[in-house]
Amino acid sequence: MASPACPSPGSERSRVSADPPGTVQPDSEYGFANRGNLQEIYATLFEKAPDAIIATDQKGRIIQVNGETERRFGYTREELIGQSIETLVPERFRGDHLRHRHNYQEAPLFRPMNSGYETLALHKDGSEFPVDICLNPVQTEDGVLFYSTVRDTSECAAAEQLAKRLKFEQALAGLSAKFIDVPPDRVDQEINYGLQILTEAVGTDRATIGKIDPETGDILITHAWAQPGFPPFGERYLKGLFPWLEERIKKGNVSIAGKPSDLPPEASCEREYMISIGEKSSLVVPFRVAGQVIGGIQTSSFREQIHWDDALVSRIQDVADIFANALSRKQADEELQKALAQVRELKEKLEKENLYLREEIKLEYSHREVVGSSPVIRTVLKKAEQVASTDSAVLLLGETGTGKELIARTIHEMSRRKDRPMVRINCAALPATLIESELFGREKGAYTGALAREIGRFEIADKSTIFLDEIGELPLELQSKLLRVLQEGEFERLGSAKTLRVDVRIIAASNRDLKTSVKEGKFREDLFYRLNVFPIVIPPLRERREDIPALVWHILKDLGKRMGRNVEGVHATTMREFQKYSWPGNVRELRNVIERNLITSSGPVFRAELPDTESSGNGGMRRLDEVETEYLRNVLQMTHWRVRGRTGAAEVLGLKPTTLEARMKKLGIHRPA
Numbered sequence: 001m002a003s004p005a006c007p008s009p010g011s012e013r014s015r016v017s018a019d020p021p022g023t024v025q026p027d028s029e030y031g032f033a034n035r036g037n038l039q040e041i042y043a044t045l046f047e048k049a050p051d052a053i054i055a056t057d058q059k060g061r062i063i064q065v066n067g068e069t070e071r072r073f074g075y076t077r078e079e080l081i082g083q084s085i086e087t088l089v090p091e092r093f094r095g096d097h098l099r100h101r102h103n104y105q106e107a108p109l110f111r112p113m114n115s116g117y118e119t120l121a122l123h124k125d126g127s128e129f130p131v132d133i134c135l136n137p138v139q140t141e142d143g144v145l146f147y148s149t150v151r152d153t154s155e156c157a158a159a160e161q162l163a164k165r166l167k168f169e170q171a172l173a174g175l176s177a178k179f180i181d182v183p184p185d186r187v188d189q190e191i192n193y194g195l196q197i198l199t200e201a202v203g204t205d206r207a208t209i210g211k212i213d214p215e216t217g218d219i220l221i222t223h224a225w226a227q228p229g230f231p232p233f234g235e236r237y238l239k240g241l242f243p244w245l246e247e248r249i250k251k252g253n254v255s256i257a258g259k260p261s262d263l264p265p266e267a268s269c270e271r272e273y274m275i276s277i278g279e280k281s282s283l284v285v286p287f288r289v290a291g292q293v294i295g296g297i298q299t300s301s302f303r304e305q306i307h308w309d310d311a312l313v314s315r316i317q318d319v320a321d322i323f324a325n326a327l328s329r330k331q332a333d334e335e336l337q338k339a340l341a342q343v344r345e346l347k348e349k350l351e352k353e354n355l356y357l358r359e360e361i362k363l364e365y366s367h368r369e370v371v372g373s374s375p376v377i378r379t380v381l382k383k384a385e386q387v388a389s390t391d392s393a394v395l396l397l398g399e400t401g402t403g404k405e406l407i408a409r410t411i412h413e414m415s416r417r418k419d420r421p422m423v424r425i426n427c428a429a430l431p432a433t434l435i436e437s438e439l440f441g442r443e444k445g446a447y448t449g450a451l452a453r454e455i456g457r458f459e460i461a462d463k464s465t466i467f468l469d470e471i472g473e474l475p476l477e478l479q480s481k482l483l484r485v486l487q488e489g490e491f492e493r494l495g496s497a498k499t500l501r502v503d504v505r506i507i508a509a510s511n512r513d514l515k516t517s518v519k520e521g522k523f524r525e526d527l528f529y530r531l532n533v534f535p536i537v538i539p540p541l542r543e544r545r546e547d548i549p550a551l552v553w554h555i556l557k558d559l560g561k562r563m564g565r566n567v568e569g570v571h572a573t574t575m576r577e578f579q580k581y582s583w584p585g586n587v588r589e590l591r592n593v594i595e596r597n598l599i600t601s602s603g604p605v606f607r608a609e610l611p612d613t614e615s616s617g618n619g620g621m622r623r624l625d626e627v628e629t630e631y632l633r634n635v636l637q638m639t640h641w642r643v644r645g646r647t648g649a650a651e652v653l654g655l656k657p658t659t660l661e662a663r664m665k666k667l668g669i670h671r672p673a
Contacts, residue, residue: 046066047066047067048066048067049066049068049149050068051068051149051150051151051152052065052066052068052069052071052072052073052149052150052151052152053065053066053068053069053147053148053149053150054069054080054085054088054147054148054150055145055146055147055148056085056145056146056148057143057145057146058105058143058144058146060084060085060086060098060101061082061083061084061085062080062081062082062083062084062085062087063081063082063145064081065077065080065081069150072121072123072150072152073088073121073122073123073124074123074124074125075124085097085101085148086098087122088121088122089119089120089121089122090120090121090122090128091122093119093120097119104135105144105146108135108137108144108146109137110135110136110137111133111134111135112134113132113133113134113149113151114132118130118131118132118153119131119133121150121152129152129154130152130153130154130156131150131151131152131153132150132151132153133148133149133150133151134148134149134151135147135148136148136149167201168201168202168312168315169315171197171198171200171201172201172315172318172319174197175194175197175198175319175322176322178190178194179194179322179323179325179326182326184329184330184333184334187326187327187329187330188222188223188330190326191209191223191323191326191327192223192224192225194319194322194323195207195208195209195223195224195225196225198299198316198319199225199227199299202299202306202312202316203301203306204281204299204300204301204306205226205227205230205300205301205302205303206224206225206226206227206230206231206232206233206299206300206302207224207225207226207297207298207299207300208221208223208224208225208233208297208298208299209221209222209223209224209295209296209297209298209323210222210238210249210295210296210298211294211295211327212249212250212293212294212295217250218237218238218239219237219238219239219246219249219295219296220236220237221233221236221237221238222295222327230302231277241269241273242269242270242273243269244264244266244267244269244270245267245270245284248284248286249284249286249293249295249296250286250293251286251293252286252288252293253286254283254284254285254286254313254317255282255283255284256282256283256308256313257270257271257274257281257282257283258281258305258306258307258308259280259281259305260274260275260279260280274300277302278302279300279301279302280300280301280302280303280304280305280306281300281301281304281305281306281308282298282299282300282301283298283299283300283306283308283313283316284296284297284298285297285298285313285316285317285320286320287317287320287321287323287324288321288324289324289325289327289328294324294327294328295324295327296320297316297319297320297323299316369406369409369410370403370406370407370410371547371550371551371554372544372546372547372550372551373546373547373550374544374546374547376539376543376544377539377544377547380407380536380537380538380539381410383534383536384407384410384411384414384536385414387411387534387536388410388411388412388414388415389414389415389416390534391505392533392534393486393505393506393507393508393530393531393532393533393534394408394411394506394507394508394533394534394535394536395471395507395508395509395510395514395531395532395533395534395535395536396408396507396508396509396510396535396536396538397509397510397511397514397535397536397537397538398509398511398537398538398539398540398586399511399538399540399584399586400511400585400586400588400628401541401585401586401587401588401589402538402539402540402541402586402587403538403586403587404469404509404511404538405424405467405469405509407536407538408422408424408465408467408507408509409422409467411465411507412464412465412467412505412507415465415505417463417464417465417505420463420464421464422461422464422465422466422467423457423460423461423464423465423466423467424466424467424469425438425439425457425466425467425468425469426469426470426656426659426662427468427469427470427471427472427473427474428469428470428473428662428663428666429470429656429658429659429662429663430658430662431662432475432477432478435474435475435478436478436481436494437454437456437494438456438457439456439457439458439478439481439482440456440458440481440491440492440493440494441453441454441455441456441458441459441493441494442454442456442493442494442495443493443494443495443496444495453493456491456493458485458491458502458504459500459502461502461504462502462503462504463503463504464504464505465504465505465506465507466504466505466506466507467507467508467509468482468506468507468508468509469508469509470509470510470511471508471509471510471514471531472510472511472512472514472517472522472523476522476523476524479523479524479527480524480527482527483524483526483527483530485502485504485506486506486527486530486531487530489501489502489503489504506531508531514528514532515528540583540586541583541586541587541589541590542582542583545579548575548578548579548590549575549579551587551590552570552575552578552590552594553570555590555591555594555595556570556594556598556606559591559594559595559598560598563598563599565598566604567598567604567605567606568604568605569604569605569606570605570606571605571606571607573607574606574607574608577608577610578590578608578610581610584627585627585628585631589627589631592631592635592653593608593610594606594608595652596634596635596638597609599638625667628663628667629667629668629669632649632653632660632663632664632667632669633669635649635652635653636649636664636669636671638652639652641671641672643657643660643661643664644657
């Protein structure tokens, strides 16, 4: 029993000189009257000591024991005296104990208890119990004797085991709580942390999780953790490395190795591996989901051998089940995400396949005022949609009558300014002397005849949109003032020095080639580039002839309501001629022709005659101003040259009287005398 531990009375000296029991020497220090009293006291203390005390000679033979020794070990004195001290040591430790005793006897020193030299003692009935030992060499006339004080630490060990178990249960409870609601994307991180908690609670040094590949049956290492200074598990797959262990995992069997030699002969690969890396103990516990084994958890110790009792194995199994459920939830989430990704991919594919159809539907129902489904008009509407959500300036270019104002209104109604009305002004319809006050307003007395203050169109259009039609007709002197509004949002009323600020989105339109006007010096270059931020070219009707039938029916329906007419059909010849005609006046001319023929015709089937149908080819095309002049004359003659009023030409044409008068002046149309 040569494992030191635990202090005892009088143990301060490193070496103790005393006579063996029965020897009496004078000792004036304690004032004893005679040696007989001293011997009696010594015998009493020896016999009544609470720990077992065993005296051995230099050959390790027991020469004396006390009563506690008999009680602790189950032997009588007579059975022990003369026996080797190794009789009281478990057989598996006797070789080590003998070597330890010989080494100690060569340099005997006092060794107290609690020095970390704990071991196991053997009871007569074969049971083992933990002990702590204090060694005390005593010099006698016959040489050095060795007194071993042996303390049964079963209760202390039980308390330590209880503390360990409590720590483990607390760790297990914490793990259980942590994995209740752990998000799938944090499962791996939490399992690695859980392996650390497990090893610290059990007292091992490394833990590893392996999952069975459902397709190949191979065991894949998915998670691992090792205490600092100990080797991590370096393999990715177990395939063929540990055949005995792999087979047991797949069958759902627990594999226990308190030491390498505990493994059976068929586990030679596993045993050699443990020895090669210095692994002293190992435990492998399979885990299941829905009754099916999906992997296993392994934990091992490199510092000491561990006794894997049933209770400990059972609790580690609980930890494995916690990890297995978390991994199962993660896998289910991954499979769900894969399924959702496939659905999204399919959805995107279907959307791409139906993109053309959806765009047609969107254009048909989102822009009810714009009639047509030709590719060119869809391109125009697509651009309108793109720019509508911004505050960028828009320049609409196209021939007269193509519907530039309608596109401007469409952009406004799709913008964030749609709750306020769009303000429109035709720059060609007003004389240069009046257009400045129309745009920017005037103060009372700004010029002769200015009898009151007037608010300009830009002030009215604050927080809204202003549509400047025929911007190419704007006088040069006003172009600089418009440029300032575009750049800074500032202007002054005519006749006022007070600067006004407005937030206005500008949409301009022109049937002129403004680049040519810039070269000719009729239009400011800097203003052109300010307006030309987002140009949209409106195609002429001859470039979208497929839209003509839809436009004809739309116009007939609108004019029919106004005139109280119900048109049930369009003559086939009329529709063919409409589609052949070049329409130099575009949609406006189409509407005027339909209106004129609707006035002069009757019956449920609409018929119409086109002006100079033979010249509708490209080679015989007339100038635009000629067509417009002829058309305006026809309308004026039909209304007896009445411009204003309910049945006047302006109302028939859908124009403001001032606009019609300005066009008449520009085209040189005068009422006959």
